[in-house]
Amino acid sequence: MKTVSANRAKQTLGQVLDAAQREPVMIQRHNRPAAVVLSPHEYERLRGLNVNEFSAFCDRIGRRAAERGLTGEKLDAMVAEE
Numbered sequence: 001m002k003t004v005s006a007n008r009a010k011q012t013l014g015q016v017l018d019a020a021q022r023e024p025v026m027i028q029r030h031n032r033p034a035a036v037v038l039s040p041h042e043y044e045r046l047r048g049l050n051v052n053e054f055s056a057f058c059d060r061i062g063r064r065a066a067e068r069g070l071t072g073e074k075l076d077a078m079v080a081e082e
Contacts, residue, residue: 001026006034 002019006029009016019025020037027035038046065075 001036003028005029009037 001024003026004012004016006027009025009027016025016027016037021039024042025037026033027037
């Protein structure tokens with residue numbers, strides 16, 4: 001991953017944006033990570049991974065709950081008690 005200082009990023013924003021089309025660009029402030037610039041394509045890819053991982057997690061939990069006898073009716077009753 002390419003790394004640039006915040007000051008350099010301000011001075012060369014166009015170049016940073018061009019570089020971000022090829023790979024993420026880390027922007028550092030006082031030698032600490034401050035931000036990462038990504039291409040829209042990479043951002044959407046990562047967002048999709050998070051959604052897919054969350055959906056798979058929910059499916060796993062749902063299967064385990066069903067295997068242990070949780071039904072929609074029982075879940076509704078539990079939620080109504082809260």
